[in-house]
Amino acid sequence: MKRVYNFSAGPSMLPVPVLERAASEMLCYGESGMSVMEMSHRSPDYEAIIADAQRLLRQLMNIPDNYKVLFLQGGASTQFSAVPLNLMNKNRKADYVVTGQFSKKAYQEAKKYGDVRLVASSEDKNNTYIPKLTKEDFRPDADYVHICFNNTIYGTKWNYIPDTGDVPLVADLSSCILSEPVDVTKFGMIYAGAQKNMAPAGLTVVIVREDLIGNYRENSPVMLDYKLMADNDSMYNTPPCYCIYIAKLVYEWLESLGGLTEMAKINYKKAGILYDYLDGQDYFMAPAEKEARSIMNVTFVTGDPDLDKKFAKEAGEAGFKNIKGHRSVGGMRASIYNAMPVQGVIDLVAFMKDFAAKNPKNV
Numbered sequence: 211m212k213r214v215y216n217f218s219a220g221p222s223m224l225p226v227p228v229l230e231r232a233a234s235e236m237l238c239y240g241e242s243g244m245s246v247m248e249m250s251h252r253s254p255d256y257e258a259i260i261a262d263a264q265r266l267l268r269q270l271m272n273i274p275d276n277y278k279v280l281f282l283q284g285g286a287s288t289q290f291s292a293v294p295l296n297l298m299n300k301n302r303k304a305d306y307v308v309t310g311q312f313s314k315k316a317y318q319e320a321k322k323y324g325d326v327r328l329v330a331s332s333e334d335k336n337n338t339y340i341p342k343l344t345k346e347d348f349r350p351d352a353d354y355v356h357i358c359f360n361n362t363i364y365g366t367k368w369n370y371i372p373d374t375g376d377v378p379l380v381a382d383l384s385s386c387i388l389s390e391p392v393d394v395t396k397f398g399m400i401y402a403g404a405q406k407n408m409a410p411a412g413l414t415v416v417i418v419r420e421d422l423i424g425n426y427r428e429n430s431p432v433m434l435d436y437k438l439m440a441d442n443d444s445m446y447n448t449p450p451c452y453c454i455y456i457a458k459l460v461y462e463w464l465e466s467l468g469g470l471t472e473m474a475k476i477n478y479k480k481a482g483i484l485y486d487y488l489d490g491q492d493y494f495m496a497p498a499e500k501e502a503r504s505i506m507n508v509t510f511v512t513g514d515p516d517l518d519k520k521f522a523k524e525a526g527e528a529g530f531k532n533i534k535g536h537r538s539v540g541g542m543r544a545s546i547y548n549a550m551p552v553q554g555v556i557d558l559v560a561f562m563k564d565f566a567a568k569n570p571k572n573v
């Protein structure tokens with residue numbers, strides 16, 4: 211068996227020790243005589259798993275007690291609707307910043323539910339930067355401000371947390387959650403689909419300040435009501451049981467590395483190797499502005515779409531899989547989430563050097 215370096219933007223790599231542990235428990239979890247997949251979500255074994263998952267996530271992210279942690283389904287995209295239904299309920303106003311496709315989708319969805327203002331957008335430069343915003347840019351009577359913290363498709367990340375005054379900040383952290391420490395208290399709510407950095411697809415984690423919930427929009431789908439889900443410990447109905455179990459194993463793996471501070475050191479090292487190479491040559495270009503660079507998704511191009519295609523193809527054959535950029539932007543994207551080993555990035559840079567030497571551009 212040979213495992214490849216999978217640079218997919220999501221679903222993406224999981225840590226090998228997590229997969230091994232899951233494999234060893236596949237047929238029989240503990241003394242239960244069954245797989246976690248086959249377990250009642252109301253059984254004591256499963257209740258311990260979901261409680262441990264929540265405890266570990268709280269510990270890793272240092273989540274204060276006045277925040278609820280919810281394990282939900284429907285992907286991050288379902289939160290594009292759930293956020294306004296739950297939080298746009300005082301003045302029915304919200305401010306959105308668009309820095310890529312996912313924040314644009316969130317903005318468009320929210321518009322269905324109230325007075326939604328586009329505060330700023332980076333679309334004028336193909337989402338290669340993050341707007342610099344101050345408190346004065348936001349409406350003080352907005353129910354919340356929404357941002358996407360790491361833009362998976364464009365390879366940009368907010369390098370600051372915008373000051374929104376007393377207006378709660380809601381952030382989509384799907385592609386950067388658990389990659390480095392974040393100050394949860396600066397946010398009213400954080401949400402993330404699991405399939406980038408936490409678990410298989412099918413689980414969405416919501417971290418929401420208690421005082422913001424309980425005003426759910428009337429006549430709306432029962433499944434999107436945060437208060438109901440919080441009151442039922444994410445078990446109003448069957449939760450995505452197996453995904454939560456894998457997430458728990460990923461949280462244990464992160465703990466064993468020394469938590470998010472240690473994980474961040476490794477992630478900055480990986481991203482640094484790739485960006486240092488990109489900055490030191492002129493065969494490949496990195497479109498994202500330097501101060502807005504993501505440490506999870508690194509985008510680059512040769513400037514020649516045919517060469518880009520050739521690169522992605524030959525990289526795939528050499529064991530660097532899924533390095534083609536998103537279909538909407540082209541070029542290349544190396545997603546180097548937590549589970550990507552440092553060696554994967556070192557080997558990728560060696561491959562890039564080799565490719566550049568063997569494929570001179572016609573000038």
Ligand SMILES: *Cc1c(COP(=O)(O)O)cnc(C)c1O
Nearest residue numbers: 285286287312362382384385403
């Ligand atoms: C992948 C992604 C999404 C979409 O997630 P789904 O779970 O497919 O709905 C939303 N936001 C960001 C930042 C993402 O990376």
